[in-house]
Amino acid sequence: MKDIDPHAITLPLDAIRRSWERCAASGLRTDEPLPDTRNQRTSLSDRLEANARLVTYAQPIMEHLHQQIARSSSTILLADDSGVILRSVGDQDFLERAARISLKPGHSWSEAVMGTNAIGTALAEQRPVAVIGAEHYLDRNKFLTCIATPIHAPTGGVLGILDVSSSVCMTQVHAQALLQTTAEIIENRLIETVVDAAxxxxxxxxxxxxxxxxxxxxxxxxxxxxxxxxxxxxxxxxxxxxxxxxxxxxxxxxxxxxxxxxxxxxxxxxxxxxxxxxxxxxxxxxxxxxxxxxxxxxxxxVRPTPRPRAPHTLDDLDLGDKTVNHAVRRARRILGLDIPLLVQGETGTGKEVFAQAFHHSGPRREGPFVAINCAAIPATLIEAELFGYSAGAYTGARGDGARGKLREANGGTLFLDEIGDMPLKLQAVLLRVLETRRVTPLGGGPEEEIDLSLVCASHRSLKTLCENGGFRPDLYFRLSAMSLSLPALRERSDIESMARRILQEESPNRPVRLSASTLDLIRRHPWPGNIRQLKNALRLATAMLGPDEDTLTPEHLPQELLEDPDAPAPLPPSQSLRAAEIRLVEDTVSRHNGNISAAARELGITRTTLYRKLRQMSSL
Ligand SMILES: Nc1ncnc2c1ncn2[C@@H]1O[C@H](COP(=O)(O)OP(=O)(O)OP(=O)(O)O)[C@@H](O)[C@H]1O
CATH class of the missing domain: 3.30.450 (Beta-Lactamase)
Structure with missing residues (x-):
């Protein structure tokens, strides 16, 4: 953004005038002192919890927006639907200046408290607004240039406000377009993840x-x-x-x-x-x-729903790698027994596929396979997803209640993915269910006995989480009686067979071969997204084949595989690999202008994983 003369900008002056009239009518003075800030920390944590989904999805996108604006005297703010700031991302020098006028998390910027300002006025007008310098109602805010836009909830209504505030002038048209696009990206994320989305x-x-x-x-x-x-x-x-x-x-x-x-x-x-x-x-x-x-x-x-074309039984997974063979043999020993299976491994190593294969190999194979990703559901909703609820059990519950995944999986297998993200309180409840094998829906209702096979997965070490207090040791001991670790793709000796298997599954009616140099590139690539990334790369490469071609050569492969052909193989999971991963993630997200879905698709990882990586990277 370039600094320009604010007087050259067309502003929604009628909105500003209406706002000043509202402020004057409410008796607000332009020299109003800063409001009392006691008790605001506790109410902030309540608000963060109430807006957990909004904050989770907005935070990484706000960080990306801030990088794009890349100026030293601005901050990106997220406020809830009453104008209380939930999160801020900005440069230290400006954040300190902003904090002096309470432009920071926990403080209300509704019009009633702070007079005309972008957050409060966007809320009052329910549309994007810009408030520049002297247009602010309170004298102490007149050094600010702010633009704000509402973030709409998937079910309608305004969920919160996204704001860019700066102490210098901004090119309104550019900044507003950027802010608008960012708000739409957040809205899209919220839409994609609505409960019951199929x-x-x-x-x-x-x-x-x-x-x-x-x-x-x-x-x-x-x-x-x-x-x-x-x-x-x-x-x-x-x-x-x-x-x-x-x-x-x-x-x-x-x-x-x-x-x-x-x-x-x-x-x-x-x-x-x-x-x-x-x-x-x-x-x-x-x-x-x-x-x-x-x-x-x-x-x-009606036709039978096609199953995902992943291998169906444990035997299918064994393509010759020693570690995988060992995992398959160990898992086979507990088929049909009342022992939970814990599968650990990096993202995309096939933990869910392993859980499905375990299910299809055991005596409960005719029963349902029900999966729940604990990292993709807000902490406040996991309990209801698992246990179900009776009609009207809580605000937002569907009128007819829900059975919950535990009861849905009765007679089959329940797969709890990313169990490390399960809130501590819920871990205690799950432990009780595992001990009693009984479930009571939220809000009451008859207790039901359940009979299921439990498979849990985590990309994080649950043992380390226990040591850091993030996971209950008693639940860990219960879940880890049979614990398996799936190797990263770069560590597997059967990568060639895996590539051929994927090609066969992806293109069953058209045999596709791999040239020697393509195989060499595949063997040498670090594959941070593991099998998922390999699968996506091969899909893309197959789509690049001409009608008369049947052999994948390096030119069909995605660019990222060609970028470092001389890298020593295989790369150790070291700092250099981490740095390469960070670079790859950053480049991809930036190439897709912050579109997380598109970037995740290209990287061959899930959106949840990409957000997790962005969060980890931002805390480095
Ligand atoms: N043995 C396999 N053969 C063929 N495809 C596989 C195999 N294992 C995994 N895949 C494919 O790789 C992708 C990732 O697998 P999966 O979802 O099981 O990984 P994950 O470890 O559970 O990932 P995350 O940790 O991100 O949830 C899927 O598209 C799956 O079909």
Missing amino acids: VVIRFHHQPEALGSPLEGLAVFDEAGGLLACNRRAERLLGIADTQLTRPPFWNIFETRWNTVLDHALQSSVRPTKLRCHRGREFVAHVLVSNLQRVRPASTKE
């Missing part, structure tokens, strides 16, 4: 807009009911007020729901075409985010 559809009439902030985003439940969509989707589809009308998929699109599902289950990376009833045609990426939930919408079209 199918996520991104669409645009131009394929190149997919993965960019311009795309329409719509999220459906397993039966095709619309749960939420972004404002761009409403505009592209030409429908308004989707939050009120919630039209089902078939009222919006001509394309059949089951056709879309089938396509997604067969190839979630290949875009498909969608035609809406108004005649417009779109290119779409359809992602089935919760396989367990997806069922065909109409009984006429």
Whole structure:
């Protein structure tokens, strides 16, 4: 952003005038003293908890925005729906100056407290605003230039405010566009992760807009009911007020729901075409985010839901690597016994695939396989997800209650992914369930006996977490009776067989070969995203093959594999690898302009993992 003369900027002056009138009417003086700040820390922690999802998704994106603005006298602020600042990201010198006027977490910047200001006025007006210098109502704030924009909740209404404040002038048009895009990225993240989301559809009439902030985003439940969509989707589809009308998929699109599902289950990376009833045609990426939930919408079209094309039994996983072979043999010994299985390993090493294979190899294979990712669900919701709740058990609960994953998995296998992220309080409850094998839904209701096989996974060492107080030792001992560690892909001796297996699974009707130099590159790459990243790279490479080609050569591979062909192989998990990973993550996120979904897709890791990596990197 370049400094320019603020007088040259067109401002929503009517909004400023209305705001001053509101302040004057409420009796606020322009020389009002700073409000009393006692007790604000405790109320901040309550507010952070109440807005956990918003804060979790906004924080890394705010950091990225700050890097883009890259100036020494600004701060990015996130406020809740009453104007209380939840988070700030900025430069130390400006943060200190801002703190002197209470422009910091825990303090309210509603109009009633701070007079006309970007956060409070954006809330009052429910739209983006800029408040520059003397337009601030309070004298002490007149050195500030602030722009703010509302962040909308997936279900409608304003969830919070994103603000850029600076002590110097900003190019309004540029900064506002950047801020607006950032708010939309946060809104999209919140939409993608709404409770009950089973199918996520991104669409645009131009394929190149997919993965960019311009795309329409719509999220459906397993039966095709619309749960939420972004404002761009409403505009592209030409429908308004989707939050009120919630039209089902078939009222919006001509394309059949089951056709879309089938396509997604067969190839979630290949875009498909969608035609809406108004005649417009779109290119779409359809992602089935919760396989367990997806069922065909109409009984006429019923077909067995295709299973993910991962290996099905433990034997299928053994491709010749010694560590994997050892893990498979140990897991086989506890099939059908009342002993939980703990699978540890870096992201993308196949922990969930291992859990599925364990399930399909054991006596409960005809029962359900139910997965829950403890890192992807806000701490406050995990308990309800696991235990279910009776009707009206808590605010926001669905009217008819929910069975909860523990009871859904009865007779089958429950897979608790990222168990290290489970809140301590809930760990105690889980331990009790494991001991009594009984579940009571939140809000009361009859206690139910459960019979299931439990598999837990974590990319973090639970032992270290125990030592640091983040995990209960008694639960750890209970879960780790059978603990396995899956090797990183770079450490596996069967990487070649793995690549061939993936190619065969990805392209069953068209044999694809690997040239010697391609294999060499694959063996030498560090694969921070492990099997997931290899799979994505091979998918992309296969898509690059010409119609007459059947052999993957280096030129088909993604750029990142070609970048360091002389690196010694295999790389040790050392500082250099860490540095390479950080560089790769930063470059990819920045190449995608902060679009976390697109960056995660390219890196071959989940969004949750990418956020985790960004958080870790920001604390280095
Ligand atoms: N043995 C295998 N053969 C073929 N594909 C595999 C195998 N193991 C894993 N994959 C593929 O690699 C990807 C990542 O696997 P999975 O989700 O099981 O990893 P994870 O360790 O649970 O990852 P995260 O820690 O990020 O949750 C998936 O697309 C999966 O299908």
